[in-house]
Amino acid sequence: MHIMSATTVTLFEQLGGKDAVEAAVDNFYRRVLTDDRVSSFFDDVDMDRQRAKQKAFLAMAFGGPNNYSGKDMRTAHARLVTKGLNDSHVDAIIELLGATLRDMGVAEGLIQQVAAIAESTRNDVLNR
Amino acid sequence: MPTVRYESNSYELKDSESVLDALLRNEVQVAHACKAGSCGSCLLRAVQGEVPTQAQAGLKDSWKARGYFLACMCRPEGNLTATVVESDARIKATITALDHLTHDVLRVRLACDAPFEFRPGQYVTLFRDNGLARSYSIASLPEEGEIELHVRRISSGRMSGWLYEEARAGAHVHLQGPSGECFYVPGREDQPMLLIGTGTGLAPLYGIVRDALRSGHRGPIYLFHGAVRPAGLYLNNELKAMAAAHANFTYTPSVLEGDKPGTFEIGPIDRIVTDRFPKLGGWRCFVCGDPAMVLLSKKKLFLAGIAMRDIHATRSCRRPREAAARHVLIELSATKLTRRLRFACADLSRRTPRRDDLHAADEQRVRNFQASPGARGADAE
Numbered sequence: 001m002h003i004m005s006a007t008t009v010t011l012f013e014q015l016g017g018k019d020a021v022e023a024a025v026d027n028f029y030r031r032v033l034t035d036d037r038v039s040s041f042f043d044d045v046d047m048d049r050q051r052a053k054q055k056a057f058l059a060m061a062f063g064g065p066n067n068y069s070g071k072d073m074r075t076a077h078a079r080l081v082t083k084g085l086n087d088s089h090v091d092a093i094i095e096l097l098g099a100t101l102r103d104m105g106v107a108e109g110l111i112q113q114v115a116a117i118a119e120s121t122r123n124d125v126l127n128r
Numbered sequence: 129m130p131t132v133r134y135e136s137n138s139y140e141l142k143d144s145e146s147v148l149d150a151l152l153r154n155e156v157q158v159a160h161a162c163k164a165g166s167c168g169s170c171l172l173r174a175v176q177g178e179v180p181t182q183a184q185a186g187l188k189d190s191w192k193a194r195g196y197f198l199a200c201m202c203r204p205e206g207n208l209t210a211t212v213v214e215s216d217a218r219i220k221a222t223i224t225a226l227d228h229l230t231h232d233v234l235r236v237r238l239a240c241d242a243p244f245e246f247r248p249g250q251y252v253t254l255f256r257d258n259g260l261a262r263s264y265s266i267a268s269l270p271e272e273g274e275i276e277l278h279v280r281r282i283s284s285g286r287m288s289g290w291l292y293e294e295a296r297a298g299a300h301v302h303l304q305g306p307s308g309e310c311f312y313v314p315g316r317e318d319q320p321m322l323l324i325g326t327g328t329g330l331a332p333l334y335g336i337v338r339d340a341l342r343s344g345h346r347g348p349i350y351l352f353h354g355a356v357r358p359a360g361l362y363l364n365n366e367l368k369a370m371a372a373a374h375a376n377f378t379y380t381p382s383v384l385e386g387d388k389p390g391t392f393e394i395g396p397i398d399r400i401v402t403d404r405f406p407k408l409g410g411w412r413c414f415v416c417g418d419p420a421m422v423l424l425s426k427k428k429l430f431l432a433g434i435a436m437r438d439i440h441a442t443r444s445c446r447r448p449r450e451a452a453a454r455h456v457l458i459e460l461s462a463t464k465l466t467r468r469l470r471f472a473c474a475d476l477s478r479r480t481p482r483r484d485d486l487h488a489a490d491e492q493r494v495r496n497f498q499a500s501p502g503a504r505g506a507d508a509e
Contacts, residue, residue: 026435033431046428051436 006110011063011113016104029054029098037092041080061097061118073124081127090125094118132208134172143359147172147183147210148199159259163200164281168253168304169261170199171217177208186307191217218255218302219244224274225297229362231503234291235329236264237274240303241450246270247311248335249414252277252440254287257304262287265332265416265442266306278331278362310414310440312339318347322413324425328418332442333334334363336414341374350405352415354382354397361392363383380404381407396439396462400433409433412440 016023029051032042042050060066077085094115101111131138132147134156141150144281147168151158160170165185172197181204184192196213225237246252251265251277268276281288312331321340323333330353337351355361359385367379382393382400393400398421403413411434415425422443428437 026430029436030431033427045428047423108237 011110011117012065014110015062015114017064018059019063020056020104021062022103024058024062024100025055026050027057027103028096031096032093035092035096038089038096041085041089043084060121061114063081063113064116068121069101070121070124073121074127077125078127085126087122087126090118090122129246130204131207132204132209134175134211134227142201144198147208151199157259158199159255159261159263161253161463165198165201166307167261167263168198168307169255171196171201171304172210173197173213175209175211177204178206178294179208179429180204185410210502213385216274218304221275221297221301221303223295223297223301224353226291226295229278233362233505234279234281234288235267236277236279236291237268238301238303239274240388244274244275244303244306246275246306246374248339249311249332249440249442250306251332252303252305252307255304256287257292257300260286260290261304263307265308265310265328265335267331269335269342273502276331276335278334280328288389302348308442309509310336310388310416310442311396312343312345314334314343316344316347316412317343320411321349322408322411322429322463323349323351324413324417325352325445326417326421327360328395328413329422329444331364332416333414334367337377341370341377346376349377350380351378352380352382352397352401354384354421355402356384358383358386358388358392397421397462398428401425402428405432407433412438415439415441417444423496 028041032054033036056066056068060068062093097118098111098115129140129142131140132150133139134151137154137156139150139154139156142153145153148158148160148163149346152160158172161167162169163505165182172198179195179197180201180203183197183199183204185198185201187198189194196217197210199210199329202208218239221238222241223236224239225235227235227237228422229235232450248266248269251263252397253261253263254277255261264277264279266275267278279288280293281292290499323337325333332350333353337349340349353361353367361381364381367381371377373378380393380400381391382395382397384396386392386394389478391449408429410434413434415422415429422441426441427437
């Protein structure tokens with residue numbers, strides 16, 4: 001899904017494309033690793049693999065090309081739902097995503113668009 | 129079910145079984161060690177059929193083009209005909225020297241029969257004539273002419289046992305590789321560098337630090353080497369001499385057990401490093417050794433500000449039974465004090481840990497970790 005801005009420039013392009021994803025991923029990963037609300041879900045022993053997943057998520061949330069389907073989202077999170085993943089965790093992730101973008105100096109309007117894309121995955125992530 | 133054809137016999141693959149597992153189940157002799165796609169011991173060549181991408185991950189392009197694949201990572205969807213790899217994948221080498229650096233670290237020097245290109249810090253897989261294979265990191269520089277490996281003696285370890293008990297200078301082995309991304313890349317000469325290693329995790333770091341210095345690295349380079357006891361601090365004099373000769377190189381030995389403050393630091397190495405350098409943004413880092421230490425350090429370094437792309441690591445290869453140094457404080461979660469999980473791992477080469485030593489959840493974490501693909505790397509027994 002691509003959310004188009006008023007012009008024909010996509011959200012992904014406005015954010016800075018792949019470079020923006022690369023610039024954001026470490027910042028975002030540090031936040032989720034140190035946030036008590038969600039860190040246990042990100043305690044994967046393979047940090048490189050975990051980071052790759054975060055990158056894929058950010059690319060999707062930034063409105064970029066991605067290979068996620070709703071079904072993938074469901075499969076990927078099914079195990080976490082059985083471990084207690086719920087709405088409060090999705091809220092926390094969207095909040096941390098916003099904090100990362102604010103840190104990078106992204107305009108509030110664009111942050112809202114990113115949050116909206118992340119929000120659109122909520123029911124798939126929570127397997128509802 | 130797909131079948132694999134190997135040496136004129138066909139074997140059916142059971143549900144989600146790898147080619148290696150199917151061959152071993154049928155008592156076919158295939159060299160193997162890590163079973164996790166990292167050591168490269170089980171390299172085979174496909175002559176017919178589709179090889180899944182995962183079975184070729186990390187292999188040289190020229191090898192991929194010739195159909196080489198890792199049998200342990202190969203779960204084909206259709207039938208596959210496989211054969212042993214051609215001799216060019218492995219080169220013959222001769223042991224030239226065996227030196228005891230401590231009571232349980234042996235320096236093995238090898239001369240290769242053919243040119244062998246590598247970057248100091250990468251690892252090679254050593255094959256004995258009987259097919260036994262183990263991976264070790266390279267401590268030497270290419271211009272030194274010989275390959276230097278540091279082998280820890282593991283109780284009932286078959287490769288280390290052979291090297292300690294039977295092997296003599298002049299013995300022949302084969303080498304395959306090199307593999308691994310843990311090496312110095314020239315450039316960014318003023319970047320501060322941090323190298324952290326425990327036990328024979330010093331081997332790749334010894335290569336990397338000398339590679340950086342000879343490449344003209346100008347930024348400060350800090351090497352931390354940790355051992356259980358002072359006797360395990362091998363190459364101590366060589367490293368002190370290097371520190372004296374290079375103003376930008378600092379060597380800090382540490383031990384878990386000891387009472388001679390001044391000559392080395394005492395305590396878990398990850399804590400010594402992060403106490404000294406709480407903020408590490410913009411640094412480049414190498415971590416090698418005990419898997420739990422590597423995992424914990426990677427997390428701590430990342431949270432201290434090092435970019436993931438600047439963290440390079442090699443985990444020692446350990447079977448679960450042989451895991452973990454004595455009394456190592458393992459904090460599997462570095463994120464929050466409240467979530468710190470600590471326990472003392474028993475040295476299993478000395479005694480079997482009591483089950484009740486370990487909290488059940490911690491045990492599960494360790495099992496998950498040991499089963500993870502990255503848990504086994506170089507520096508096996």
